[in-house]
Amino acid sequence: MKTDTVQAELAAAPDDNEESFLQGVKDCIPTLLGYLSIGFAAGVVEKTAGLSLAEIALISIILYAGSAQFIAAGMIAAGSTATSIIITILLVNLRHLLLSAALSPYFRHLTPLRNLLIGTLLTDETFGVAIQRSARKKAISEKWMHGLNITAYLNWIIANLAGAVLGQWISSPEEWGLDFALPAMFIGLLVLTLISRSRYALDITVGLIAMIIAVGLSILWSPSIGVIAAAVIASTIGAVLEKWK
Amino acid sequence: MEVRPDIFLIILGAALVTFIPRVLPLILLSRITIPAWGMRWLNYMPIAVMSALVAQELFIDGGQFSALNTNVELIAALPAFWVAIKTRSLLGTVLTGVLALMLLRLLF
Numbered sequence: 346m347k348t349d350t351v352q353a354e355l356a357a358a359p360d361d362n363e364e365s366f367l368q369g370v371k372d373c374i375p376t377l378l379g380y381l382s383i384g385f386a387a388g389v390v391e392k393t394a395g396l397s398l399a400e401i402a403l404i405s406i407i408l409y410a411g412s413a414q415f416i417a418a419g420m421i422a423a424g425s426t427a428t429s430i431i432i433t434i435l436l437v438n439l440r441h442l443l444l445s446a447a448l449s450p451y452f453r454h455l456t457p458l459r460n461l462l463i464g465t466l467l468t469d470e471t472f473g474v475a476i477q478r479s480a481r482k483k484a485i486s487e488k489w490m491h492g493l494n495i496t497a498y499l500n501w502i503i504a505n506l507a508g509a510v511l512g513q514w515i516s517s518p519e520e521w522g523l524d525f526a527l528p529a530m531f532i533g534l535l536v537l538t539l540i541s542r543s544r545y546a547l548d549i550t551v552g553l554i555a556m557i558i559a560v561g562l563s564i565l566w567s568p569s570i571g572v573i574a575a576a577v578i579a580s581t582i583g584a585v586l587e588k589w590k
Numbered sequence: 591m592e593v594r595p596d597i598f599l600i601i602l603g604a605a606l607v608t609f610i611p612r613v614l615p616l617i618l619l620s621r622i623t624i625p626a627w628g629m630r631w632l633n634y635m636p637i638a639v640m641s642a643l644v645a646q647e648l649f650i651d652g653g654q655f656s657a658l659n660t661n662v663e664l665i666a667a668l669p670a671f672w673v674a675i676k677t678r679s680l681l682g683t684v685l686t687g688v689l690a691l692m693l694l695r696l697l698f
Contacts, residue, residue, distance in 0.1 A: 382680065382681035383680055383681070386680075386681065386684050396597065397592060397593065397594075399592060399593050400593050400594070400597050400598075400601070403593060403598070403601055404601045404604075407601060407602070407605040408601060408604050408605045408608055409605075409608075410608050412640075413604060413608055416643065417600065417601070417604055419643075419647075421597065421600065427596065427599055427600045427603065430600050430603075430604065431600065431603040431604055431607055432607075433639070434604040434607055434608060435607035435608075435611075436635060436639055437635070437636065437639040437640075438607065438608045438611055438612075439611055439632055439635050440611075440632065440635055440636045441608070441611040441612045442611040442614070442615055442632055443629065443632055443633065444612075445611065445612055445613065445614065445615035445616045445619075446615035446619055446629075448616060449615050449616050449619035450619075452616060453619075457617045460613070460616040460617050461613045461616070461617055463616060464612045464613035464614075464615075464616040464617070465609065465612060465613060467612045467613075467616075519695075520692070520695070521688065521692055522666070522687075522688040522689065522690070522691035522692030522693075522695065523688060524691075525663065525666055525670075525687045525688050525690075525691040526684050526687070526688055527647065528644065528647035528648060528663065528667065528670075528687065529666075529667075529670045529683055529684045529686070529687025529688060530680065530683070530684050531640055531643045531644045531647060532644055532667060532670045532671055532674055532683060532687065533670070533674045533679075533680040533683035533684060534640055534680070535637070535640040535641060535644055535674075536671065536674035536675055536678075536683070537674065537678055537680065538636055538637060538640065539637065540675070540678060542637075548634075548637050551634050551637050551638055551641070552637050552638070552640075552641035553641070554638075555637070555638040555639075555641040555642045555645070556641050556642065556644070556645035557645075558642070559641070559642035559643075559645045559646050560645050560646065560649045560650060560655070563646055563650045563653065564650070564653070564654065564655055567653070568646055568650055568653060571642065571646060571650075572639065572642045572643060572646060575638065575641075575642035575645075576635060576638040576639045576642055577638075579634065579637075579638035579641070579642070580631050580632075580634040580635050580638045581631060583630075583631075583633075583634035583637075583638070584627060584630040584631040584633075584634060587630055588627075588630070
């Protein structure tokens with residue numbers, strides 16, 4: 346997979362440039378195609394959800410988070426309230442706490458401001474590349490990390506805008522099944538997360554509990570409350586079950 | 591080609607709640623550590639949120655339970671799940687789901 350290519354590239358690179366910004370750019374290249382395709386799909390979905398080009402540029406520049414952008418597009422299209430959209434995105438992006446915490450030992454010698462700059466552009470993908478490198482090199486260079494982060498960021502913005510431009514020419518997205526891009530993306534993200542964690546019994550239990558609560562509360566109360574309550578309750582059950590085992 | 595004020599507020603709020611978890615541990619963790627139960631809880635959050643969203647997309651339509659016998663989205667989800675498991679490709683999963691739904695709507 347991607348990570349193999351990264352390691353092959355790292356092995357081929359000369360030692361004296363290993364810490365540079367440019368090396369970070371190079372190490373980002375194997376992930377670019379993946380980013381490009383997801384960003385492109387995000388752009389199409391955002392456009393078909395009724396966002397303008399300027400709004401799509403803004404969301405990819407200042408939010409810069411794939412799953413959160415899909416959720417925002419879906420919930421805006423469904424007419425959810427601003428508060429429920431923001432709380433749902435907060436919950437789905439709380440996982441960044443884990444990524445940021447896992448990287449913190451490598452940048453402990455830096456000032457808070459320089460740590461802030463590293464964390465601002467942190468994503469699942471750049472975290473994956475960085476943690477792979479740390480396993481080999483025992484250290485992560487600050488310049489290298491910026492090279493990696495900034496390359497991924499620019500690629501993401503370009504991909505979103507390209508998707509948005511294409512999305513403009515599609516007058517009835519339903520006819521092309523495009524309204525299914527969002528659910529299919531969630532299915533893909535869920536399956537990929539399950540596979541990468543490979544703790545199937547507990548993860549699938551938590552997922553099924555979340556599904557039942559989400560559907561039940563969406564009917565009885567409201568869809569946005571449904572997602573938030575399902576996420577909080579199912580995660581708590583998961584943590585308790587793990588403790589008991 | 592403009593930014594509506596309500597959409598601007600949603601994007602700004604969402605960006606803020608995304609930015610804080612990204613930077614806070616990097617800035618603070620030389621001093622404090624998240625307790626083990628907190629890490630365990632956070633660990634399940636992505637799975638729980640994604641599952642809830644998938645279930646809502648497939649089973650809820652306008653606040654109501656979608657009738658199972660006319661639910662083409664549910665049928666389109668099956669090949670999407672299969673491709674996700676087999677290929678681990680997000681793009682492949684999305685294309686499969688979209689194509690499957692397009693074909694199902696042509697047929698039914």
